Amino acid sequence: MYALFFRFVKKQRNTYGDDLWRGIMVISEYCKKCQIKRNMVKYPANASAEQIKRYQDEVQEIVKNSDGYTTPQVSEKMNALRQEIFGSVMDYTDIKKHYNQLMLDHFPYMKNKVDTSENHLKTAIQYAMVGNYIDFGALENVNEGELKAQLDEAININIDSKLLDVFKNDLINAKRLVYFTDNCGEIVTDKLLISTLRDINPNLHITVIVRGKPVLNDATLEDAKYIHMEDVAQKVLGNGTGLPGNVVGAISKESMDEVENADLLISKGQGNYEGLSGCGLNIYYLFLCKCEMFMRRFGVEQFTGIMARENNKK
Numbered sequence: 416m417y418a419l420f421f422r423f424v425k426k427q428r429n430t431y432g433d434d435l436w437r438g439i440m441v442i443s444e445y446c447k448k449c450q451i452k453r454n455m456v457k458y459p460a461n462a463s464a465e466q467i468k469r470y471q472d473e474v475q476e477i478v479k480n481s482d483g484y485t486t487p488q489v490s491e492k493m494n495a496l497r498q499e500i501f502g503s504v505m506d507y508t509d510i511k512k513h514y515n516q517l518m519l520d521h522f523p524y525m526k527n528k529v530d531t532s533e534n535h536l537k538t539a540i541q542y543a544m545v546g547n548y549i550d551f552g553a554l555e556n557v558n559e560g561e562l563k564a565q566l567d568e569a570i571n572i573n574i575d576s577k578l579l580d581v582f583k584n585d586l587i588n589a590k591r592l593v594y595f596t597d598n599c600g601e602i603v604t605d606k607l608l609i610s611t612l613r614d615i616n617p618n619l620h621i622t623v624i625v626r627g628k629p630v631l632n633d634a635t636l637e638d639a640k641y642i643h644m645e646d647v648a649q650k651v652l653g654n655g656t657g658l659p660g661n662v663v664g665a666i667s668k669e670s671m672d673e674v675e676n677a678d679l680l681i682s683k684g685q686g687n688y689e690g691l692s693g694c695g696l697n698i699y700y701l702f703l704c705k706c707e708m709f710m711r712r713f714g715v716e717q718f719t720g721i722m723a724r725e726n727n728k729k
Contacts, residue, residue, distance in 0.1 A: 442486045445708045446689075447478045450486075454493050459501050470500045486689040487660030490552075494630060494657070507551065507599075507632045514549050514600030514632070515641050517559070521566060525607055528570065536586075537579060539611035541569040544701050544720035546604030547597060547684050551632045552659055553705040565703075565718065572720035581724070582699055586612060589679040591620045594648070595661050595691070597684030597702075602634040602642055605683060609647045620649050622673045624661065627653035633686075660686030663694045685709055698725045 442450075454474045458467055473496055481489045498504050525542045532538040545565045549557055586592075594609060596602050602625075609621055623644055626633045639651045655667025661682070663674065674680065680698040682691050688700050700723045704710045713721055 441483055442481050442489050442689075443708065445711075446486045446489075447481060449706070449708065450478055450481075450489055450493065451475065454497075462501055466500050470496065473500075485660070485662050487658045487662055487686050488665065488690075490659045490686075491630070491657055494659075507629070510551070511599035511632055511634075511638055512641070514557075514598075515603065515638055518546065518549075518600040518603035519642060522603055522607065525566070525569075525604065529607065529611060532570070534579075535611055536583060536615065537574055538570060539608040540574060540579075540701060540722060541572045541720065542566070543601075543604045543608040543683065544572055544703055544722070545569045546601035547701070547703045548705075548718065549598045549600040549632065550684070550705060551598075553685060561718075574720075574722050578722060578724060582722075583615070585679050585697065585699075586616055586619070589616065589619055591673075591677045591679070592622070593673050593677040593680045594621060594623045595680070595682045595684075595687045596623060596625050596634045596639075597687060599632045599634050599638050601683065602638055602644065606642055606644055606647055608681075609644075613647060621647070622650040622652065622677070623648040624652060624654050624666075624670050624673065626657065626659075627655040627667065628657035630657045630659050633659055658690065660684070660688075660690035662690035663696075665690075693726070696725060699723070700725075 451474060455471060458470070474493065477489065477492050477496065494504065529535050529538045529542070548562050548565050551557055592612070594605065596605050605623070609623070612621065613619060623639065625639050626635050629635060636651065636653050639645070644651050650673070652669060652673070653667075654661055654670045656665060658665060664671070674696070678697060680696055682688060682698050682700045684702050685705060688702060691698055692700070700721065702721055704713055704715050704717060704719045704721055710717055710719075713719070715721070
């Protein structure tokens, strides 16, 4: 179905190599400014003046040479730079376990809401959107009180009924689906949505793609195993990278093979949107608008749930 596109992808990968693949939706000027702002204010307490000066200079250099790259690719370079200069980065292991368990504790409540709702699919999507709140990359403070409020109000998130009907039709007719996850904790709401998708189309082959390496609080194979994602998906695999978002052509060959063979894809989170938007595949995007750029792009307030389809799909 997407043969021409993937021939283009393979040509680019052969030319630049996987790590240098230029993504479709490249970093914007606004995101460049945000990258500088976010990476210029926090340093380890024991950092020397020389280390800070070197770090600041190289942050500027990365942004200066970021044209043609996606925001997740630039973020990966920033993370690598910080580790190179300052040593070990923040360990999110305990945070991830906490939020995975917290959301598992909420799972029966959410599942009951889905099962007793008039539209199971819509309600499951609403909870999947709310799960995207647990994002230590986009938010300075992930507040559990705000998360609980978001869960309580999930069923009030507006979803375009026509788009939902189109998605359900695609779902019913699909044979293979790829589901790109985003964060820890959130992955529990993904499991809930995936189980709902399976109820609608029991014959659907579902592949869940998580991060291949630890990055911030993003979900990895360890998180998927903790919440037993294998109970609802035929395959769960890491994307082979530490990118804080999936970028077509930059992820592993195994992941790309799954993407190429899928006729339906779901992408969670802002980072995945930035890495995938514009690729032309049959992708549906689900996330909360958390940063100013996304609020401006979609013309909504912070924490508004968004369901969107790849632009060239009617």
